[in-house]
Amino acid sequence: MKQYQVYLFDFDGTLFDTIQSLYPVYEYGFGAVGMNVTHAECDYFIHISLSQSADYMHMKPEDYPIFRKAIGVGLNLEESLKLITLFDDAIPTVKALRARGAKIGIVSGNNEDHMKIVLERFHVLDLFDEITGNESFKNPKPSAEPCLAAIAKLGRTPSHDILYVGDSLQDVESGLNAKxxxxxxDRSNAYPTYERPKLKSLLDLIK
Incomplete structure (x- = not known):
């Protein structure tokens, strides 16, 4: 596996298993504007932005600020936080990459304060050199903006010495769009026909 100077990771579904924790978050957020969601819809929303989720549900524009604020509250409810788990391969990989001298960052459509709360709960916040969430960019993945924002925070410019790793096609496209x-x-082989190289585990990065 090629070694990189900078490794950027997606948060939800890549470093942390947050699927179960996000069900009550979406239920809380959509409930704040009088809407109900199914778990199947939540599974889809995990991989798109809040604005895209609202559009999918045909939310009234005037309800969106209420929804967005409620999502922010819901993310940090103990009911949700207690359901978040770390993938077993995440921290051993991050520690090994740091030991090689690499910079490590997070790029996510999630909220930066929420991600820091989660990282602190697991006592791993100090392993990351930067954390980029939706406050730091306007256009979500697959736009290049999320990755470019993280790269700028690290004082770098786009290059092929930087790798972005994520669990969705939008993550990969965001990295490629950022040059x-x-x-x-793809731990569960969710993309069996994917033609590009892929990882079965984050540990593959250190082999």
Whole structure:
């Protein structure tokens, strides 16, 4: 596996298993504007932005600020936080990459304060050199903006010495659009026909 100077990771579904934790978050957020959601819809929303989720549900524009604020509250409810788990391969990989001298960052459509709360709960916040959430960019993945925002925070410019790893095709596309390398981690073989190289585990990065 090629070694990079900078490794950027997606948060939800890549470093942390947050699927179960996000069900009550979406239920809380949509409930704040009088809407109900199914778990199947939540599974889809995990991989798109809040604005895209609202559009999918045909939310009234005037309800969106209420929804967005409620999502922010819901993310940090103990009911949700207690359901978040770390993938077993995440921290051993991050520690090994740091030991090689690499910079490590997070790029996510999630909220930066929420991600820091989660990282602190697991005592791993100090392993990351930067954290980029939806406050730091306007256009979500697959736009290049999320990755470019993270790269700028690190004082770098786009290059193929930087890798973005995520669990969705939008993650890979965001990295490629930012003119860096993008790599899919597909632990459950959710993308069996994917033709580009992919990881079965984050540990593949240190082999």
């Amino acid at each position: 860096i390398d993008g790599l899919l981690v």
